[in-house]
Amino acid sequence: MALDLRLHSPAGAEPVVYTWPLTSGHGSDKHDGALEIVETIRWVCDDLPEMKAALEYNILCDYDTHSYESMRALCDRFNRAIDSVVALEKGTSLPAQRLNKYPSRGLLKHILQQTYNQAVADPEKLNQYEPFSPEVYGETSYELVCQMIDQIEISADDVFVDLGSGVGQVVLQMAAATPCRICLGVEKAEVPSKYAENMDLHFRMWMKWYGKKYGEYKLIKGDFLLDEHREKINAATIVFVNNFAFGPHVDHQLKERFADLKDGAKIVSSKSFCPLNFRITDRNLSDIGTIMHVSEMTPLKGSVSWTGKPVSYYLHIIDRTKLERYFQRLKNPKLKVSKRGSHNGCED
Numbered sequence: 001m002a003l004d005l006r007l008h009s010p011a012g013a014e015p016v017v018y019t020w021p022l023t024s025g026h027g028s029d030k031h032d033g034a035l036e037i038v039e040t041i042r043w044v045c046d047d048l049p050e051m052k053a054a055l056e057y058n059i060l061c062d063y064d065t066h067s068y069e070s071m072r073a074l075c076d077r078f079n080r081a082i083d084s085v086v087a088l089e090k091g092t093s094l095p096a097q098r099l100n101k102y103p104s105r106g107l108l109k110h111i112l113q114q115t116y117n118q119a120v121a122d123p124e125k126l127n128q129y130e131p132f133s134p135e136v137y138g139e140t141s142y143e144l145v146c147q148m149i150d151q152i153e154i155s156a157d158d159v160f161v162d163l164g165s166g167v168g169q170v171v172l173q174m175a176a177a178t179p180c181r182i183c184l185g186v187e188k189a190e191v192p193s194k195y196a197e198n199m200d201l202h203f204r205m206w207m208k209w210y211g212k213k214y215g216e217y218k219l220i221k222g223d224f225l226l227d228e229h230r231e232k233i234n235a236a237t238i239v240f241v242n243n244f245a246f247g248p249h250v251d252h253q254l255k256e257r258f259a260d261l262k263d264g265a266k267i268v269s270s271k272s273f274c275p276l277n278f279r280i281t282d283r284n285l286s287d288i289g290t291i292m293h294v295s296e297m298t299p300l301k302g303s304v305s306w307t308g309k310p311v312s313y314y315l316h317i318i319d320r321t322k323l324e325r326y327f328q329r330l331k332n333p334k335l336k337v338s339k340r341g342s343h344n345g346c347e348d
């Protein structure tokens with residue numbers, strides 16, 4: 001039988017089984033399966049303080065990722081410690097308290113990486129020249145999306161949609177890092193959609209293995225401009241769209257769909273859907289800018305696009321009172337005077 005390495009679950013789920021030799025399809029060392037096992041053990045010990053006591057000594061200080069025996073010994077020590085911690089917790093209320101919490105941001109990043117390593121056998125099939133190619137998700141988009149989460153209020157009433165979701169990493173991150181009622185991703189291309197199915201399966205398996213919580217999510221195959229997806233966008237209260245490379249046709253079609261969003265709905269994009277200094281006039285009444293406030297979000301400290309210039313993101317908040325105020329001022333000339341004369345240059 002092939003040489004196996006097993007890791008017992010800290011949550012009492014099925015053990016995860018790796019087959020030796022471990023270098024997964026990626027070949028490059030950083031995807032080396034053995035390193036992933038070491039990192040997984042490290043994250044479980046970080047998450048479970050009682051593991052320190054259960055491990056005779058820090059097993060993570062001497063192992064050789066090129067030797068099966070060494071990796072086997074590491075896994076055996078880890079498994080014995082996990083078995084004793086899980087056995088100790090049986091019958092106490094500890095499992096309930098510890099289990100079913102959201103993963104920490106560091107652990108979630110690791111889970112998304114190991115999900116990707118296992119679900120995407122051949123990353124060359126993905127067009128890797130995208131600014132946010134799935135292969136380098138951890139180095140780029142992950143921190144960016146963390147920053148977005150910190151900058152916009154998110155509640156359990158929110159419905160999240162990622163338009164053009166690729167293999168689904170942003171949707172999985174939002175489902176495990178925010179209380180959104182549901183997170184949706186829509187992806188039209190064959191290859192990323194196929195990989196997204198695999199990402200879905202592996203993600204659910206790993207979250208169960210770690211005993212971590214995540215909200216409901218769906219990775220959907222389809223073109224988000226098709227009518228069958230209109231009500232998904234209409235129902236959304238948080239829309240992410242990495243539209244930097246979209247042409248005028250797609251941008252125009254998206255604006256048409258955004259006109260049906262609820263007041264308060266937020267759109268975060270890598271290119272703004274209306275000028276930052278948009279002012280309503282009687283010549284632009286049909287522009288989307290009349291029903292939204294746009295602001296530029298501070299770019300990630302130190303993050304630059306691959307052209308080296310700092311990247312910016314745009315937050316749009318739907319607010320139809322903006323247009324109502326414009327008509328109030330028309331109807332109510334004295335308001336107009338105060339507007340013209342006013343020193344406070346009240347906001348549009």
Ligand SMILES: CC(=O)NCCCCNc1ncnc2c1ncn2[C@@H]1O[C@H](CN(CCCNC(=O)Nc2ccc(C(C)(C)C)cc2)C(C)C)[C@@H](O)[C@H]1O
Nearest residue numbers: 132164165166187188189223224225240241242268269270
């Ligand atoms: C009717 C008609 O005209 N149809 C023509 C097609 C119209 C466009 N419709 C599309 N529908 C579905 N998926 C389509 C269509 N257009 C293209 N994609 C897919 O988007 C994927 C690329 N995705 C990235 C995939 C990973 N997800 C992300 O990186 N998400 C994300 C979102 C926002 C951000 C912030 C908040 C920072 C702004 C950061 C990351 C972006 C760049 C659009 C590719 O896999 C494309 O196949």
